[in-house]
Amino acid sequence: MTHLGRSLALLVALSAVAARAEDKVGVTAEVVLASTSGNVIDPPSLASMKAKFAEKFKYTSFKRLSVQKVVITKGVTELQLPNKKVTFKLEELKDGIAKVKVNNPPMETVYTLGREGSLYIASGQHGGGDLWLVLSPAEGVRPRRLPPPHRATSVEG
Amino acid sequence: MSSNPACQTFIPMLSPFIDGELSPAERMTVERHLVACQQCAMRAADLRAESGLVRVGMEMAADEVDFKDFAQKVLARITPERPPLLERIRLSVSELFTYHRGMMVTSLATAAAVLLLALPLIMRGGTPAGYASQRLEVQAVSIDESAHVAPVVMETESGDTIIWTVEHTHEKPGVADEERQEELDVDPDADRTKPRQDAPTGGEL
Numbered sequence: 001m002t003h004l005g006r007s008l009a010l011l012v013a014l015s016a017v018a019a020r021a022e023d024k025v026g027v028t029a030e031v032v033l034a035s036t037s038g039n040v041i042d043p044p045s046l047a048s049m050k051a052k053f054a055e056k057f058k059y060t061s062f063k064r065l066s067v068q069k070v071v072i073t074k075g076v077t078e079l080q081l082p083n084k085k086v087t088f089k090l091e092e093l094k095d096g097i098a099k100v101k102v103n104n105p106p107m108e109t110v111y112t113l114g115r116e117g118s119l120y121i122a123s124g125q126h127g128g129g130d131l132w133l134v135l136s137p138a139e140g141v142r143p144r145r146l147p148p149p150h151r152a153t154s155v156e157g
Numbered sequence: 158m159s160s161n162p163a164c165q166t167f168i169p170m171l172s173p174f175i176d177g178e179l180s181p182a183e184r185m186t187v188e189r190h191l192v193a194c195q196q197c198a199m200r201a202a203d204l205r206a207e208s209g210l211v212r213v214g215m216e217m218a219a220d221e222v223d224f225k226d227f228a229q230k231v232l233a234r235i236t237p238e239r240p241p242l243l244e245r246i247r248l249s250v251s252e253l254f255t256y257h258r259g260m261m262v263t264s265l266a267t268a269a270a271v272l273l274l275a276l277p278l279i280m281r282g283g284t285p286a287g288y289a290s291q292r293l294e295v296q297a298v299s300i301d302e303s304a305h306v307a308p309v310v311m312e313t314e315s316g317d318t319i320i321w322t323v324e325h326t327h328e329k330p331g332v333a334d335e336e337r338q339e340e341l342d343v344d345p346d347a348d349r350t351k352p353r354q355d356a357p358t359g360g361e362l
Contacts, residue, residue, distance in 0.1 A: 025286065025287030025288070026285065052313055052315070052319070056311065056319070090287075093287055095289060096286050096287065096289030097287065097290050098286070098287030105301065106300055106301035106303070106304035106322075107299070107300055107308060107320070108298070108300075108301075109295060109297070109320060110296040110297045110298075111293055111294060111295040111296055112290055112293060112294045112296060113288050113293055114288065114291055114294065114316070115288050115290070115291055116291055116293070116315075117292045117293045117315065117317045118318075119293055119317070119318050120317065120318065120319040121320050121321075138285065140285075141285060141288050
């Protein structure tokens with residue numbers, strides 16, 4: 001085999017490996033401390049979380065403790081929270097849909113990833129408040145703002 | 158007619174002299190003769206006048222000629238007919254592989270390599286694998302048996318899902334321990350905007 005042929009074979013092998021090496025997904029994991037003391041929203045983007053929680057909880061203060069991208073694979077990926085350790089595992093990746101298991105003792109959640117929405121998981125108490133683990137689509141996955149729906153107009157006469 | 162026999166030698170040289178076609182030595186000889194010979198000097202003057210008239214006449218004749226599109230007409234007569242496009246392409250490719258074979262093979266190999274590496278990325282598209290669904294969907298929530306809590310799952314209209322736990326004591330009275338739901342499978346047809354009826358209602362943690 002010539003040098004050129006060997007190079008091409010190597011490239012084909014590398015591309016095949018690259019194609020197979022996609023059995024991993026990324027999510028953005030935020031740790032938020034919510035409490036009823038004070039009235040702090042830090043960062044201000046957590047105001048949306050406050051609005052969503054207003055129906056069921058009486059939190060007045062939301063403070064982000066950390067945010068990071070978590071790469072979830074078939075193996076166990078750990079995320080250290082201030083009060084415990086949370087693990088992630090990619091259960092299944094079928095037809096482009098990933099099923100992820102989140103072990104957040106004593107609770108275990110299995111969910112499929114989506115381009116919209118976030119998953120808020122209560123993660124125990126810490127520092128006079130409650131910790132919440134917020135799992136959102138990884139950067140670049142969130143869809144752009146959709147255009148407003150068309151409104152039907154009736155023509156009389 | 159000339160009376161001077163020397164003039165017979167110089168008369169044929171007068172026209173080349175006027176046109177500047179003589180060598181320097183011949184020119185000097187003719188000039189010396191013209192100084193000495195009045196008749197040849199008059200002949201030279203006549204030739205100069207005649208040459209000037211011819212030049213002016215030629216210029217006047219040239220002014221009357223239209224030289225518009227002259228170059229195009231000349232080129233059209235000397236350029237052969239242009240071959241068809243396919244023939245020209247075939248000829249160009251043939252010349253490239255004949256005279257630049259090494260460069261062409263290297264370029265094609267590089268393009269193939271880039272294509273092979275880029276193809277998986279292109280096929281993957283802008284959305285990473287794992288995000289084929291529009292919205293996330295909770296499949297199951299389970300609680301460790303030793304923990305005396307129960308999960309509550311609430312899905313908002315914006316597609317978010319909130320999961321928290323409540324103490325067993327908050328559960329509806331009269332529910333037997335065996336019937337307590339330790340694993341909550343999410344029913345896709347259920348109303349996601351409200352907590353499940355069999356799960357304890359949430360509240361301040």
